[in-house]
Amino acid sequence: MMPTAPPKDSAITIGDAEFDRICDFLYRRTGMIFGEVKRHYVDRRLRERIEASGHDSFRDYFTMMLADTDEYERLVSSFTINETYFYREEYQFRCLTTSVLPLVTQHKRRGDTIRLWSLPCATGEEPYSIAIWLLENWASVDDWQVEIVGSDIDTTALRTAAAGLYGARSLMRLPTSVTDRYFTRTEDGHFQLIPDLCSSIRFTRVNVMDRAAMAAHGRFDVILCRNMLIYFDDKSRREAIGNMYDCLVDGGFIFLGHAESMSRVSSLFQVRRFDETILYQKNTETAHG
Numbered sequence: 001m002m003p004t005a006p007p008k009d010s011a012i013t014i015g016d017a018e019f020d021r022i023c024d025f026l027y028r029r030t031g032m033i034f035g036e037v038k039r040h041y042v043d044r045r046l047r048e049r050i051e052a053s054g055h056d057s058f059r060d061y062f063t064m065m066l067a068d069t070d071e072y073e074r075l076v077s078s079f080t081i082n083e084t085y086f087y088r089e090e091y092q093f094r095c096l097t098t099s100v101l102p103l104v105t106q107h108k109r110r111g112d113t114i115r116l117w118s119l120p121c122a123t124g125e126e127p128y129s130i131a132i133w134l135l136e137n138w139a140s141v142d143d144w145q146v147e148i149v150g151s152d153i154d155t156t157a158l159r160t161a162a163a164g165l166y167g168a169r170s171l172m173r174l175p176t177s178v179t180d181r182y183f184t185r186t187e188d189g190h191f192q193l194i195p196d197l198c199s200s201i202r203f204t205r206v207n208v209m210d211r212a213a214m215a216a217h218g219r220f221d222v223i224l225c226r227n228m229l230i231y232f233d234d235k236s237r238r239e240a241i242g243n244m245y246d247c248l249v250d251g252g253f254i255f256l257g258h259a260e261s262m263s264r265v266s267s268l269f270q271v272r273r274f275d276e277t278i279l280y281q282k283n284t285e286t287a288h289g
């Protein structure tokens with residue numbers, strides 16, 4: 001038997017100074033921290049971008065990328081980790097309908113808008129999960145104008161989100177009855193979300209470190225910021241949380257992922273312990289509840 005060919009080695013080398021430069025650049029722009037432990041990950045992705053853009057040195061590539069927004073976005077997209085799936089940390093969706101929305105709506109009139117922001121939304125499973133969960137589990141859903149926005153820094157992930165086409169792994173936590181109601185099966189075994197649901201979510205590119213871009217989205221009653229701050233350090237976490245604070249209405253809520261917390265980084269929020277989960281509520285005299 002012939003042995004399999006070894007992976008083709010790239011002629012492009014990334015020196016220590018170049019590694020430091022790209023890590024520093026990504027950190028300052030996005031908040032994501034890549035240290036020596038991620039050296040292999042960083043080198044591989046960077047080499048791929050240099051080659052794909054037709055360059056043969058870091059220096060030429062970096063100079064070009066700084067002046068080319070599309071390439072900058074492709075570079076960032078190649079460094080993000082988009083792990084997500086439908087009904088991830090489902091207990092948080094339960095908390096949304098049993099505890100949070102009753103508090104949020106206390107101060108609204110029937111028919112008013114409720115604004116929910118899935119930031120980051122990665123490939124869209126999270127904002128679509130919110131929509132499906134509300135339709136399935138919230139009896140008052142028709143009494144309100146619910147607006148769900150999905151945002152992420154990763155433009156490639158956002159394209160997948162808008163298409164609403166998923167593999168079986170993304171749906172592994174959904175009950176079959178829910179899958180049958182909201183998806184159609186394609187010939188090649190994928191699952192296409194029904195058009196009404198796809199068009200019910202607005203997807204936008206947002207960098208959580210960009211205060212002005214965040215503010216342009218207005219204020220939200222609830223922000224789900226799950227499983228992103230684990231890739232940040234305390235300084236970038238603090239900055240991102242400050243930007244989110246500005247985008248919440250008085251008394252608005254933030255959901256974080258189960259491995260994340262505001263401790264050490266923010267006193268701007270009140271810790272709220274519900275049966276299902278701990279949430280963070282914008283500190284204000286007029287806070288809901």
Ligand SMILES: C[S@@+](CC[C@H](N)C(=O)[O-])C[C@H]1O[C@@H](n2cnc3c(N)ncnc32)[C@H](O)[C@@H]1O
Nearest residue numbers: 030080083084120122153154207208226227228
């Ligand atoms: C692991 S996914 C989390 C997706 C979803 N919230 C969930 O919990 O399933 C992390 C996402 O954070 C996004 N991200 C990283 N830095 C970001 C930034 N500065 N602004 C906005 N999104 C960012 C990545 O593109 C990635 O899609």
